[in-house]
Amino acid sequence: VKKAALWLWDEREGAYSLRAHMGLKNALKNPKVQPNSPLISRLRKEHDVVIKEEQERFLPPEEFQKLEEDFLRLEAEACVPIFDERRLIGLLTLSSKSKGIYSDEDVEWLTTLANQSAVALQNAQLHQEVILIKEYIESILRNMQGGVVAVDSERRITVFNPAAERLTGLKADEVIGKPLWLIDRGIAEPLGETLDEGKIFTDKEGTLNGHSPPLPILFSTSLLKDPSGRYGAVMVFADLSYIRQLEQERSKAERMVLIGTMAAELAHEIKNPLVSIRTFAELLPERHDDPEFRKYFQEMTLKELDRINLLITQLSQTARPSSFKKVPIDLREPLEYTLMLVGERAKKSGVNVIRDYEPELPEVLGDETRIRQLFFNLLYNALEAMPDGGTLTISVRRGGGYVDVEIKDTGKGIPEEELEKVFAPFFSTKEGGMGLGLTICRRVVRDLEGELELKPNPDGKGVTAHVRLPAADGR
Numbered sequence: 001v002k003k004a005a006l007w008l009w010d011e012r013e014g015a016y017s018l019r020a021h022m023g024l025k026n027a028l029k030n031p032k033v034q035p036n037s038p039l040i041s042r043l044r045k046e047h048d049v050v051i052k053e054e055q056e057r058f059l060p061p062e063e064f065q066k067l068e069e070d071f072l073r074l075e076a077e078a079c080v081p082i083f084d085e086r087r088l089i090g091l092l093t094l095s096s097k098s099k100g101i102y103s104d105e106d107v108e109w110l111t112t113l114a115n116q117s118a119v120a121l122q123n124a125q126l127h128q129e130v131i132l133i134k135e136y137i138e139s140i141l142r143n144m145q146g147g148v149v150a151v152d153s154e155r156r157i158t159v160f161n162p163a164a165e166r167l168t169g170l171k172a173d174e175v176i177g178k179p180l181w182l183i184d185r186g187i188a189e190p191l192g193e194t195l196d197e198g199k200i201f202t203d204k205e206g207t208l209n210g211h212s213p214p215l216p217i218l219f220s221t222s223l224l225k226d227p228s229g230r231y232g233a234v235m236v237f238a239d240l241s242y243i244r245q246l247e248q249e250r251s252k253a254e255r256m257v258l259i260g261t262m263a264a265e266l267a268h269e270i271k272n273p274l275v276s277i278r279t280f281a282e283l284l285p286e287r288h289d290d291p292e293f294r295k296y297f298q299e300m301t302l303k304e305l306d307r308i309n310l311l312i313t314q315l316s317q318t319a320r321p322s323s324f325k326k327v328p329i330d331l332r333e334p335l336e337y338t339l340m341l342v343g344e345r346a347k348k349s350g351v352n353v354i355r356d357y358e359p360e361l362p363e364v365l366g367d368e369t370r371i372r373q374l375f376f377n378l379l380y381n382a383l384e385a386m387p388d389g390g391t392l393t394i395s396v397r398r399g400g401g402y403v404d405v406e407i408k409d410t411g412k413g414i415p416e417e418e419l420e421k422v423f424a425p426f427f428s429t430k431e432g433g434m435g436l437g438l439t440i441c442r443r444v445v446r447d448l449e450g451e452l453e454l455k456p457n458p459d460g461k462g463v464t465a466h467v468r469l470p471a472a473d474g475r
Contacts, residue, residue, distance in 0.1 A: 003075050003095035007033055008121070009088070016040070016091065023095070027074050033091070038063075039070035043081040044088055049107045049114075050079045078102050080110045082118050089121060147217075149187055150224065150234040151195065155180040158232065167217070167239055169210060184210045186217065187235060194221040194233040199473075202401050205240065205449075216240040273304030326365040326448075328472050331396055331403055332357055334368055338375040339394070342383055350389030357396045362471040364403050366448045374444045378407045378465045381438070385411025385462065402450075402468045409462040416456055445469070 003023035010017040018024075018031035033040060042050050052071045056064050071077070076093035083089065092114065097106075147164035151157055157180060160172040168184055180188050186208045193199045201221045207214040219237035280297045287293040339353065346353055382392055390410035397404045438454075445452040450469040457464055 001077075001094045001097060003093075005074070005076075005093045006090065007093065008090040019090075024075055030073070033070075033074070037070055038066040039074070039079060040088065040091075042067060043079060043091060047081065047083070049081070049102075049110050051102050051107070052077050053101060078110070080114045082114050082121065084118055084122055089118065092117070146236050146238040147187075148234065148236050149183070149191065150232060151180050151191055152232040153195070155192070155195065157183070159234070164237075167215065167237070168208060184208045186214075187219075187237070190219060190221055191233050191235050194223060194235075195231065198223060201235075204401075206237075216244055270308055273307050276304055277301055326367065328363040329366050329368055329371060330361065330363050331371070331405060331469070332361065334372045335375055335394060335396070335405070338372055338379055341376060342379050345380075345383050346392065349383060349387055351383060351386050352389075352391045354391060354393045356393060358398055361396060361398055361403060362473045364448070364469040365472045366469065370444045370447070374441050374467070375405075375407075377438070377441050378467070382407055382409035382411065382462075382465070385409050385413070390462070398471065399468075401471055403471050405467040405469075406464050407467075408457065408464040410457075411462045413456055413460065413462050414454065 003021075005021035005024055005027065006019050007016040008019045009015075013032065015035060016033040018027070021027070039050070042055070052068065055067055059067065071079075074093045075095060077096040078094045080092040080094070081088055082091060092110075094110075102110075142162055144161060144163055147167045148159055148161040149157065149164050150159035157175050157178055160170070160175050162172075164170075165172055168187070170183060175183055180191060186206045190201050190204070190206065194201065199221075200223070201219060204219055206217050206219055208217055216239075217237045218240050219235055221233060221235045224232040224234055277300075280300060283293070284297065343353075379392070379394075386392070386409055391408075392410075393406070393408040395404075395406040395408070397406075442452050445467060448469055450467065452468075453466050454463050455466060456462075
């Protein structure tokens with residue numbers, strides 16, 4: 001034949017596009033075959049070589065006329081379908097033979113050629129897809145801001161992206177194929193635990209110790225299965241130093257605002273007892289010989305000075321920079337301790353205490369003294385809201401890498417518009433309250449990298465204090 005062409009299905013074009021040809025001229029003007037064309041429909045129907053001369057003999061004239069237009073446009077006499085199972089993935093068009101017509105032997109040979117072409121095309125497409133997927137994954141890894149490190153079941157490093165190079169100071173060609181222990185233990189140890197124990201870390205904080213000072217990171221790990229069925233592991237990690245810097249700057253800004261607010265409120269709170277002391281001090285020369293006056297003056301002075309001392313103590317707890325060692329703590333222990341402390345108050349007020357603890361709970365990292373102080377303030381507030389009795393429910397649950405504690409009362413509640421204000425220094429809904437208890441609670445929770453919020457109960461009776469602290473195991 002003098003003319004031949006290969007047409008393959010193009011997903012993006014939605015048509016069969018010309019991929020290779022010999023001797024074509026007119027067909028090059030529109031090098032596409034639409035999937036709904038008469039020729040394509042015929043190939044799908046017969047699932048065999050379609051020869052123009054045979055179609056003319058067997059088809060009604062009207063039907064053949066439409067089919068003939070396709071043959072003429074493609075400059076073809078015979079059309080060989082290429083199927084991938086039952087899907088038509090391409091076609092081979094051939095012009096008329098220089099001698100004679102297409103025989104049965106020709107058709108058989110062309111069918112064999114089409115079947116072999118289908119296998120070859122399928123392999124080529126799979127190879128191309130693998131290359132594209134590989135390039136796509138490499139592009140993602142190359143442009144990710146977070147580091148990615150993967151190891152196989154033999155603890156050999158298989159992936160080390162540019163961000164991992166930047167964060168660790170190591171080059172990929174220096175570590176790929178090398179043992180995991182060669183890189184920073186802040187990466188090697190969690191990956192080793194994931195690989196050996198199946199322990200999955202999610203949004204866990206750690207450090208890269210090769211830096212001075214150590215670089216804080218947030219990381220997650222996961223198990224991977226390679227084609228042989230053996231397991232590998234992958235870690236994705238991000239630099240937390242910028243976020244830590246922003247948090248410190250925000251903390252400084254909040255502290256400056258807090259200092260201004262506290263200075264004004266502190267002056268007011270200290271002035272009141274000082275006015276009382278001054279008033280009695282001015283009367284003392286006149287009534288010095290009155291024993292009852294002296295006794296009352298002494299009691300009142302000590303009481304007001306104790307109030308000032310308590311105020312200054314609580315203020316120092318609110319403003320003091322965080323410096324404590326975190327150790328693993330089962331939250332049920334400080335809860336039970338503080339429940340014992342307030343137990344007598346609950347009995348006298350007729351409050352029924354209900355405990356609802358999940359059996360298997362992870363520990364949290366914190367300071368037991370501060371956590372006891374946190375729970376004491378929250379439990380005491382709840383009891384003060386129920387002077388005439390009620391129900392105090394303490395629930396502890398695991399939830400997505402955190403341990404959640406809910407302290408629910410059935411007291412008079414707090415107006416919704418005041419729920420956020422209660423954390424501000426010197427704001428109190430209780431008569432005679434100093435308004436520092438919840439300020440201290442929020443400070444403790446923030447130091448432990450957790451969350452604290454108050455929510456009104458759905459039935460309108462009382463509020464629930466929700467404390468969320470990160471689980472020590474990160475799960």
